[in-house]
Amino acid sequence: MDKRELLLEAATKLFVERGLHATPTSAISKQAGVSAGILFHYFKTKDDLIDELYVSIKKEYTSSILIDIDRIKSDLGKLRLIWSNSWNWAIDNDLKFKFLLQVDNTNCSERVKSHPEIITKVEKFNNFIQEYVDKELVKNIDTYFLMTSMFSLITSMVNYLTLFPELCHDQVFIEQAWEMFYNCLKP
Amino acid sequence: MDKRELLLEAATKLFVERGLHATPTSAISKQAGVSAGILFHYFKTKDDLIDELYVSIKKEYTSSILIDIDRIKSDLGKLRLIWSNSWNWAIDNDLKFKFLLQVDNTNCSERVKSHPEIITKVEKFNNFIQEYVDKELVKNIDTYFLMTSMFSLITSMVNYLTLFPELCHDQVFIEQAWEMFYNCLKP
DNA sequence: TCTTTAATTGACTAATCAGTCAACAAAAGT
DNA sequence: ACTTTTGTTGACTGATTAGTCAATTAAAGA
Numbered sequence: 001m002d003k004r005e006l007l008l009e010a011a012t013k014l015f016v017e018r019g020l021h022a023t024p025t026s027a028i029s030k031q032a033g034v035s036a037g038i039l040f041h042y043f044k045t046k047d048d049l050i051d052e053l054y055v056s057i058k059k060e061y062t063s064s065i066l067i068d069i070d071r072i073k074s075d076l077g078k079l080r081l082i083w084s085n086s087w088n089w090a091i092d093n094d095l096k097f098k099f100l101l102q103v104d105n106t107n108c109s110e111r112v113k114s115h116p117e118i119i120t121k122v123e124k125f126n127n128f129i130q131e132y133v134d135k136e137l138v139k140n141i142d143t144y145f146l147m148t149s150m151f152s153l154i155t156s157m158v159n160y161l162t163l164f165p166e167l168c169h170d171q172v173f174i175e176q177a178w179e180m181f182y183n184c185l186k187p
Numbered sequence: 188m189d190k191r192e193l194l195l196e197a198a199t200k201l202f203v204e205r206g207l208h209a210t211p212t213s214a215i216s217k218q219a220g221v222s223a224g225i226l227f228h229y230f231k232t233k234d235d236l237i238d239e240l241y242v243s244i245k246k247e248y249t250s251s252i253l254i255d256i257d258r259i260k261s262d263l264g265k266l267r268l269i270w271s272n273s274w275n276w277a278i279d280n281d282l283k284f285k286f287l288l289q290v291d292n293t294n295c296s297e298r299v300k301s302h303p304e305i306i307t308k309v310e311k312f313n314n315f316i317q318e319y320v321d322k323e324l325v326k327n328i329d330t331y332f333l334m335t336s337m338f339s340l341i342t343s344m345v346n347y348l349t350l351f352p353e354l355c356h357d358q359v360f361i362e363q364a365w366e367m368f369y370n371c372l373k374p
Numbered sequence: 375t376c377t378t379t380a381a382t383t384g385a386c387t388a389a390t391c392a393g394t395c396a397a398c399a400a401a402a403g404t
Numbered sequence: 405a406c407t408t409t410t411g412t413t414g415a416c417t418g419a420t421t422a423g424t425c426a427a428t429t430a431a432a433g434a
Contacts (some may be wrong), residue, residue: 003411019293021208022393040393064236098294105292106206107285129418141363148343149367156339176328180336184371190382211421222383227423381430390421400411 006032008053016098020050039158051112054103056069060127062121064089074181075137081179083154090158091168097158122147138185146185153181191229192220193268195240203285207237207293239300241290249308251276255283262324263369270341270368278355284345300360309334333372340368 010031014023025046029036043049065085072078090097103109112118129143138146157177160167167173197218201210206362212233216223230236254274260266277284290296299305314332344364347354354360 017294021206106290107204125233145347148347152339152343156335168368180371186366
Protein backbone atom coordinates (compact mmCIF):
# COMPACT_ATOMS: atom_id res chain seq x y z
CA MET A 1 0.00 0.00 0.00
CA ASP A 2 1.02 3.58 -0.67
CA LYS A 3 3.20 4.70 2.23
CA ARG A 4 2.26 8.32 1.71
CA GLU A 5 -1.36 7.40 2.28
CA LEU A 6 -0.44 5.29 5.30
CA LEU A 7 1.37 8.27 6.80
CA LEU A 8 -1.59 10.63 6.27
CA GLU A 9 -3.96 8.12 7.82
CA ALA A 10 -1.71 7.53 10.82
CA ALA A 11 -1.22 11.27 11.24
CA THR A 12 -4.97 11.93 11.26
CA LYS A 13 -5.50 9.39 14.02
CA LEU A 14 -2.62 10.59 16.18
CA PHE A 15 -3.27 14.30 15.66
CA VAL A 16 -6.85 13.85 16.83
CA GLU A 17 -5.82 11.71 19.80
CA ARG A 18 -2.87 13.78 21.02
CA GLY A 19 -3.01 17.13 19.24
CA LEU A 20 -0.80 18.49 16.46
CA HIS A 21 2.31 19.43 18.35
CA ALA A 22 2.13 16.62 20.88
CA THR A 23 2.47 14.11 18.05
CA PRO A 24 6.11 13.51 17.07
CA THR A 25 6.88 12.55 13.48
CA SER A 26 8.47 9.40 14.88
CA ALA A 27 5.09 8.34 16.31
CA ILE A 28 3.42 8.94 12.95
CA SER A 29 5.87 6.77 11.02
CA LYS A 30 5.69 4.10 13.72
CA GLN A 31 1.88 4.06 13.59
CA ALA A 32 2.06 3.86 9.79
CA GLY A 33 4.52 0.97 10.00
CA VAL A 34 7.22 2.70 7.97
CA SER A 35 10.66 4.05 8.70
CA ALA A 36 11.23 7.42 10.34
CA GLY A 37 13.03 8.94 7.39
CA ILE A 38 10.42 8.26 4.71
CA LEU A 39 8.07 10.88 6.14
CA PHE A 40 10.50 13.56 5.01
CA HIS A 41 10.69 12.01 1.58
CA TYR A 42 6.99 12.59 1.00
CA PHE A 43 6.64 15.80 3.03
CA LYS A 44 9.30 18.49 3.24
CA THR A 45 8.53 19.28 6.88
CA LYS A 46 6.03 18.29 9.55
CA ASP A 47 4.11 21.51 8.92
CA ASP A 48 3.94 20.57 5.26
CA LEU A 49 2.33 17.28 6.19
CA ILE A 50 -0.22 19.09 8.37
CA ASP A 51 -1.04 21.53 5.58
CA GLU A 52 -1.43 18.86 2.92
CA LEU A 53 -3.52 16.73 5.24
CA TYR A 54 -5.80 19.65 6.07
CA VAL A 55 -6.30 20.66 2.46
CA SER A 56 -6.99 17.12 1.26
CA ILE A 57 -9.53 16.45 4.02
CA LYS A 58 -11.21 19.83 3.56
CA LYS A 59 -11.55 19.12 -0.16
CA GLU A 60 -13.03 15.72 0.58
CA TYR A 61 -15.54 17.26 2.99
CA THR A 62 -16.60 20.13 0.75
CA SER A 63 -16.99 17.73 -2.18
CA SER A 64 -19.15 15.35 -0.18
CA ILE A 65 -21.56 18.16 0.63
CA LEU A 66 -22.81 18.46 -2.95
CA ILE A 67 -23.22 14.72 -3.67
CA ASP A 68 -26.47 13.93 -5.54
CA ILE A 69 -27.49 17.58 -5.41
CA ASP A 70 -28.64 17.49 -9.05
CA ARG A 71 -31.00 14.60 -8.40
CA ILE A 72 -33.14 16.91 -6.28
CA LYS A 73 -35.44 19.40 -7.97
CA SER A 74 -36.76 21.72 -5.25
CA ASP A 75 -34.56 24.41 -3.76
CA LEU A 76 -35.57 23.51 -0.24
CA GLY A 77 -34.83 19.84 -0.96
CA LYS A 78 -31.36 20.81 -2.14
CA LEU A 79 -30.72 22.78 1.03
CA ARG A 80 -31.85 19.84 3.10
CA LEU A 81 -29.56 17.50 1.15
CA ILE A 82 -26.60 19.81 1.78
CA TRP A 83 -27.49 19.72 5.44
CA SER A 84 -27.77 15.93 5.66
CA ASN A 85 -24.76 15.30 3.40
CA SER A 86 -22.71 17.47 5.74
CA TRP A 87 -23.46 15.68 8.96
CA ASN A 88 -23.50 12.26 7.32
CA TRP A 89 -19.97 12.73 6.02
CA ALA A 90 -18.85 13.98 9.41
CA ILE A 91 -20.38 10.97 11.17
CA ASP A 92 -18.83 8.54 8.68
CA ASN A 93 -15.43 10.26 8.91
CA ASP A 94 -15.29 11.32 12.52
CA LEU A 95 -11.49 11.32 12.79
CA LYS A 96 -11.15 13.51 9.71
CA PHE A 97 -13.91 15.82 10.91
CA LYS A 98 -12.34 16.19 14.34
CA PHE A 99 -9.04 16.98 12.67
CA LEU A 100 -10.68 19.77 10.66
CA LEU A 101 -12.25 21.20 13.83
CA GLN A 102 -8.98 21.07 15.68
CA VAL A 103 -7.07 22.91 12.97
CA ASP A 104 -9.87 25.42 12.32
CA ASN A 105 -9.76 26.45 15.97
CA THR A 106 -6.03 27.04 15.97
CA ASN A 107 -4.28 30.23 14.94
CA CYS A 108 -1.81 28.16 12.94
CA SER A 109 -4.70 27.41 10.60
CA GLU A 110 -4.32 30.87 9.05
CA ARG A 111 -1.35 29.42 7.20
CA VAL A 112 -3.55 26.96 5.39
CA LYS A 113 -6.99 28.58 5.22
CA SER A 114 -5.81 30.83 2.42
CA HIS A 115 -4.99 27.83 0.23
CA PRO A 116 -6.33 28.65 -3.28
CA GLU A 117 -8.33 25.43 -3.67
CA ILE A 118 -10.08 26.03 -0.36
CA ILE A 119 -10.84 29.66 -1.15
CA THR A 120 -12.39 28.55 -4.45
CA LYS A 121 -14.61 26.00 -2.68
CA VAL A 122 -15.74 28.57 -0.13
CA GLU A 123 -16.54 31.08 -2.87
CA LYS A 124 -18.55 28.50 -4.79
CA PHE A 125 -20.59 27.75 -1.71
CA ASN A 126 -20.97 31.44 -1.06
CA ASN A 127 -22.51 31.93 -4.51
CA PHE A 128 -24.80 29.01 -3.87
CA ILE A 129 -26.13 30.69 -0.76
CA GLN A 130 -26.45 34.02 -2.56
CA GLU A 131 -28.91 32.35 -4.94
CA TYR A 132 -30.99 31.35 -1.97
CA VAL A 133 -30.88 34.89 -0.64
CA ASP A 134 -32.00 36.21 -4.01
CA LYS A 135 -34.83 33.70 -4.16
CA GLU A 136 -35.83 34.82 -0.66
CA LEU A 137 -35.55 31.29 0.69
CA VAL A 138 -33.10 32.40 3.38
CA LYS A 139 -32.57 35.61 5.35
CA ASN A 140 -31.22 38.64 3.56
CA ILE A 141 -28.00 38.92 5.52
CA ASP A 142 -24.31 38.54 4.62
CA THR A 143 -23.80 35.13 3.02
CA TYR A 144 -20.60 34.49 4.94
CA PHE A 145 -22.48 34.95 8.19
CA LEU A 146 -25.18 32.58 6.95
CA MET A 147 -22.52 30.06 6.01
CA THR A 148 -20.73 30.09 9.35
CA SER A 149 -24.07 29.85 11.15
CA MET A 150 -25.04 26.85 9.03
CA PHE A 151 -21.81 25.00 9.65
CA SER A 152 -21.78 25.80 13.33
CA LEU A 153 -25.22 24.21 13.67
CA ILE A 154 -24.08 21.20 11.68
CA THR A 155 -20.96 20.90 13.83
CA SER A 156 -22.92 21.00 17.05
CA MET A 157 -25.27 18.37 15.66
CA VAL A 158 -22.33 16.14 14.74
CA ASN A 159 -20.84 16.50 18.20
CA TYR A 160 -24.20 15.60 19.71
CA LEU A 161 -24.71 12.61 17.39
CA THR A 162 -21.23 11.39 18.26
CA LEU A 163 -22.40 11.15 21.88
CA PHE A 164 -25.73 9.54 20.96
CA PRO A 165 -25.17 7.65 17.70
CA GLU A 166 -28.52 5.87 17.87
CA LEU A 167 -30.22 9.20 17.11
CA CYS A 168 -28.77 9.13 13.58
CA HIS A 169 -31.72 6.92 12.61
CA ASP A 170 -34.32 8.55 14.84
CA GLN A 171 -36.67 10.23 12.35
CA VAL A 172 -38.28 12.40 15.02
CA PHE A 173 -34.95 13.82 16.15
CA ILE A 174 -33.67 14.32 12.60
CA GLU A 175 -36.86 16.15 11.67
CA GLN A 176 -36.64 18.44 14.70
CA ALA A 177 -32.98 19.17 14.04
CA TRP A 178 -33.74 20.06 10.42
CA GLU A 179 -36.56 22.31 11.59
CA MET A 180 -34.13 24.14 13.90
CA PHE A 181 -31.61 24.44 11.09
CA TYR A 182 -34.03 25.86 8.54
CA ASN A 183 -35.94 28.06 10.99
CA CYS A 184 -32.61 29.70 11.74
CA LEU A 185 -32.03 30.54 8.09
CA LYS A 186 -35.45 31.33 6.69
CA PRO A 187 -36.50 34.96 6.24
CA MET B 188 1.88 42.26 40.69
CA ASP B 189 1.03 38.63 41.36
CA LYS B 190 3.42 36.49 39.35
CA ARG B 191 0.94 33.64 39.21
CA GLU B 192 -1.51 35.96 37.47
CA LEU B 193 1.20 37.24 35.15
CA LEU B 194 2.00 33.67 34.14
CA LEU B 195 -1.65 32.84 33.39
CA GLU B 196 -2.04 35.98 31.32
CA ALA B 197 1.14 35.33 29.36
CA ALA B 198 0.12 31.71 28.83
CA THR B 199 -3.28 32.70 27.44
CA LYS B 200 -1.69 35.01 24.90
CA LEU B 201 0.97 32.53 23.78
CA PHE B 202 -1.31 29.49 23.74
CA VAL B 203 -3.71 31.31 21.43
CA GLU B 204 -0.89 32.57 19.21
CA ARG B 205 1.13 29.36 18.93
CA GLY B 206 -1.00 26.53 20.27
CA LEU B 207 -0.71 24.62 23.52
CA HIS B 208 2.19 22.30 22.78
CA ALA B 209 4.08 24.71 20.58
CA THR B 210 4.43 27.06 23.55
CA PRO B 211 7.38 26.14 25.81
CA THR B 212 7.15 26.98 29.48
CA SER B 213 10.30 29.04 29.00
CA ALA B 214 8.41 31.30 26.57
CA ILE B 215 5.59 31.73 29.07
CA SER B 216 7.88 32.81 31.90
CA LYS B 217 9.80 35.08 29.54
CA GLN B 218 6.58 36.73 28.34
CA ALA B 219 5.48 37.13 31.95
CA GLY B 220 8.82 38.68 32.87
CA VAL B 221 9.65 36.15 35.57
CA SER B 222 12.22 33.42 35.98
CA ALA B 223 11.82 30.00 34.37
CA GLY B 224 11.68 28.12 37.64
CA ILE B 225 8.83 30.03 39.27
CA LEU B 226 6.28 28.56 36.89
CA PHE B 227 6.78 25.18 38.57
CA HIS B 228 6.42 26.78 41.97
CA TYR B 229 2.86 27.87 41.18
CA PHE B 230 1.92 24.95 38.89
CA LYS B 231 3.10 21.38 39.40
CA THR B 232 3.38 20.71 35.67
CA LYS B 233 2.64 22.45 32.37
CA ASP B 234 -0.56 20.40 32.01
CA ASP B 235 -1.58 21.62 35.45
CA LEU B 236 -1.22 25.19 34.28
CA ILE B 237 -3.34 24.46 31.21
CA ASP B 238 -6.03 22.81 33.32
CA GLU B 239 -6.18 25.60 35.89
CA LEU B 240 -6.21 28.23 33.15
CA TYR B 241 -9.06 26.48 31.35
CA VAL B 242 -11.18 26.05 34.45
CA SER B 243 -10.69 29.64 35.61
CA ILE B 244 -11.55 31.10 32.20
CA LYS B 245 -14.53 28.80 31.77
CA LYS B 246 -15.83 29.87 35.16
CA GLU B 247 -15.37 33.51 34.23
CA TYR B 248 -17.27 33.00 30.97
CA THR B 249 -20.15 31.04 32.45
CA SER B 250 -20.49 33.60 35.23
CA SER B 251 -20.60 36.50 32.80
CA ILE B 252 -23.51 34.91 30.97
CA LEU B 253 -25.95 35.48 33.83
CA ILE B 254 -24.96 39.07 34.67
CA ASP B 255 -27.99 41.34 35.32
CA ILE B 256 -30.35 38.45 34.55
CA ASP B 257 -32.56 39.32 37.53
CA ARG B 258 -33.09 42.87 36.30
CA ILE B 259 -35.09 41.51 33.39
CA LYS B 260 -38.67 40.40 33.96
CA SER B 261 -39.80 38.64 30.77
CA ASP B 262 -38.55 35.14 29.92
CA LEU B 263 -37.77 36.11 26.37
CA GLY B 264 -35.86 39.15 27.60
CA LYS B 265 -33.80 36.91 29.85
CA LEU B 266 -32.97 34.61 26.96
CA ARG B 267 -31.94 37.57 24.89
CA LEU B 268 -29.73 38.86 27.70
CA ILE B 269 -28.00 35.48 27.97
CA TRP B 270 -27.41 35.64 24.24
CA SER B 271 -25.97 39.15 24.27
CA ASN B 272 -24.01 38.63 27.48
CA SER B 273 -22.37 35.62 25.85
CA TRP B 274 -21.10 37.28 22.73
CA ASN B 275 -20.28 40.52 24.52
CA TRP B 276 -17.99 38.72 26.95
CA ALA B 277 -16.38 36.83 24.07
CA ILE B 278 -15.77 40.06 22.14
CA ASP B 279 -14.35 41.78 25.21
CA ASN B 280 -12.15 38.81 26.06
CA ASP B 281 -11.20 37.49 22.67
CA LEU B 282 -7.94 35.87 23.76
CA LYS B 283 -9.66 33.99 26.57
CA PHE B 284 -12.52 32.97 24.29
CA LYS B 285 -10.15 31.69 21.61
CA PHE B 286 -8.31 29.73 24.27
CA LEU B 287 -11.58 28.06 25.33
CA LEU B 288 -12.38 27.19 21.71
CA GLN B 289 -8.93 25.77 21.15
CA VAL B 290 -9.06 23.52 24.20
CA ASP B 291 -12.69 22.50 23.61
CA ASN B 292 -11.77 21.21 20.17
CA THR B 293 -8.88 19.11 21.43
CA ASN B 294 -9.12 15.59 22.74
CA CYS B 295 -6.91 16.57 25.65
CA SER B 296 -9.83 18.65 26.87
CA GLU B 297 -11.51 15.49 28.16
CA ARG B 298 -9.03 15.70 31.01
CA VAL B 299 -10.51 18.98 32.16
CA LYS B 300 -14.13 18.99 30.98
CA SER B 301 -15.09 16.70 33.82
CA HIS B 302 -13.92 19.23 36.41
CA PRO B 303 -16.61 19.35 39.14
CA GLU B 304 -17.07 23.13 39.06
CA ILE B 305 -17.62 23.05 35.31
CA ILE B 306 -20.07 20.17 35.48
CA THR B 307 -22.05 22.10 38.09
CA LYS B 308 -22.21 25.18 35.87
CA VAL B 309 -23.34 23.14 32.87
CA GLU B 310 -26.04 21.43 34.94
CA LYS B 311 -27.30 24.76 36.22
CA PHE B 312 -27.60 26.07 32.71
CA ASN B 313 -29.25 22.84 31.65
CA ASN B 314 -31.96 23.33 34.28
CA PHE B 315 -32.41 26.90 33.13
CA ILE B 316 -33.13 25.68 29.60
CA GLN B 317 -35.44 22.96 30.90
CA GLU B 318 -37.62 25.70 32.40
CA TYR B 319 -37.90 27.24 28.97
CA VAL B 320 -38.81 23.88 27.47
CA ASP B 321 -41.52 23.44 30.11
CA LYS B 322 -42.87 26.93 29.46
CA GLU B 323 -42.93 26.04 25.74
CA LEU B 324 -40.74 29.00 24.90
CA VAL B 325 -38.21 26.75 23.15
CA LYS B 326 -38.44 23.48 21.23
CA ASN B 327 -39.22 20.30 23.15
CA ILE B 328 -35.95 18.53 22.44
CA ASP B 329 -33.04 17.38 24.60
CA THR B 330 -31.74 20.37 26.56
CA TYR B 331 -28.12 19.42 25.95
CA PHE B 332 -28.74 19.56 22.21
CA LEU B 333 -30.43 22.93 22.62
CA MET B 334 -27.48 24.16 24.65
CA THR B 335 -24.80 23.11 22.15
CA SER B 336 -26.86 24.60 19.31
CA MET B 337 -27.14 27.88 21.20
CA PHE B 338 -23.45 28.12 21.91
CA SER B 339 -22.46 27.08 18.42
CA LEU B 340 -24.52 29.96 17.03
CA ILE B 341 -23.01 32.36 19.53
CA THR B 342 -19.52 31.12 18.66
CA SER B 343 -20.06 31.60 14.95
CA MET B 344 -21.39 35.09 15.63
CA VAL B 345 -18.32 35.93 17.72
CA ASN B 346 -16.01 34.68 14.97
CA TYR B 347 -17.89 36.81 12.46
CA LEU B 348 -17.86 39.91 14.69
CA THR B 349 -14.13 39.44 15.19
CA LEU B 350 -13.73 39.86 11.42
CA PHE B 351 -16.15 42.81 11.23
CA PRO B 352 -16.03 44.55 14.63
CA GLU B 353 -18.01 47.55 13.42
CA LEU B 354 -21.12 45.33 13.26
CA CYS B 355 -21.11 45.07 17.06
CA HIS B 356 -22.98 48.38 17.11
CA ASP B 357 -25.05 47.83 13.97
CA GLN B 358 -28.60 47.53 15.32
CA VAL B 359 -29.92 46.03 12.09
CA PHE B 360 -27.35 43.25 12.11
CA ILE B 361 -27.76 42.55 15.83
CA GLU B 362 -31.52 42.32 15.42
CA GLN B 363 -31.24 39.92 12.49
CA ALA B 364 -28.73 37.77 14.34
CA TRP B 365 -31.03 37.57 17.37
CA GLU B 366 -33.92 36.65 15.10
CA MET B 367 -31.86 33.79 13.66
CA PHE B 368 -30.88 32.68 17.15
CA TYR B 369 -34.39 32.63 18.54
CA ASN B 370 -36.06 31.24 15.41
CA CYS B 371 -33.70 28.30 15.75
CA LEU B 372 -34.87 27.59 19.30
CA LYS B 373 -38.56 28.46 19.32
CA PRO B 374 -41.12 25.64 19.08
C1' DT C 375 16.85 41.13 66.64
C1' DC C 376 16.80 36.46 65.19
C1' DT C 377 14.61 32.53 63.12
C1' DT C 378 11.65 30.32 60.17
C1' DT C 379 9.05 30.13 56.17
C1' DA C 380 7.90 31.37 51.51
C1' DA C 381 9.14 33.41 47.03
C1' DT C 382 12.47 33.65 43.38
C1' DT C 383 16.37 32.84 40.54
C1' DG C 384 18.91 30.73 36.54
C1' DA C 385 22.13 27.22 35.51
C1' DC C 386 21.55 22.50 34.88
C1' DT C 387 19.91 17.66 33.11
C1' DA C 388 17.87 13.84 30.88
C1' DA C 389 14.73 13.16 27.46
C1' DT C 390 12.76 14.17 23.19
C1' DC C 391 12.26 16.38 18.87
C1' DA C 392 12.50 17.54 13.61
C1' DG C 393 15.17 16.78 10.13
C1' DT C 394 19.70 14.70 7.71
C1' DC C 395 22.33 11.39 5.44
C1' DA C 396 24.97 7.58 3.72
C1' DA C 397 23.76 3.28 2.36
C1' DC C 398 20.93 -0.03 0.26
C1' DA C 399 16.81 -1.88 -2.53
C1' DA C 400 13.54 -1.78 -6.14
C1' DA C 401 11.80 -0.04 -10.50
C1' DA C 402 12.15 1.92 -14.69
C1' DG C 403 14.40 3.15 -18.75
C1' DT C 404 17.77 2.11 -22.52
C1' DA D 405 22.61 -6.44 -18.95
C1' DC D 406 23.40 -1.98 -17.32
C1' DT D 407 22.40 2.59 -15.84
C1' DT D 408 19.50 5.92 -13.74
C1' DT D 409 15.98 7.20 -11.01
C1' DT D 410 13.05 6.59 -7.21
C1' DG D 411 11.79 4.57 -2.77
C1' DT D 412 13.35 3.14 1.80
C1' DT D 413 15.95 2.46 5.89
C1' DG D 414 17.50 3.60 10.66
C1' DA D 415 21.31 5.50 13.04
C1' DC D 416 22.66 10.03 13.86
C1' DT D 417 22.76 15.26 15.24
C1' DG D 418 22.00 19.81 17.04
C1' DA D 419 18.40 22.13 19.05
C1' DT D 420 14.80 22.38 22.29
C1' DT D 421 11.99 20.78 26.01
C1' DA D 422 9.81 20.03 30.86
C1' DG D 423 11.14 19.94 35.09
C1' DT D 424 14.95 20.10 39.12
C1' DC D 425 17.72 22.11 42.52
C1' DA D 426 21.06 24.52 45.28
C1' DA D 427 21.52 29.07 46.36
C1' DT D 428 19.66 33.78 47.27
C1' DT D 429 16.34 37.14 48.67
C1' DA D 430 12.17 38.78 50.93
C1' DA D 431 8.55 38.37 54.38
C1' DA D 432 6.62 37.04 58.48
C1' DG D 433 6.69 35.61 63.31
C1' DA D 434 8.50 35.44 67.82
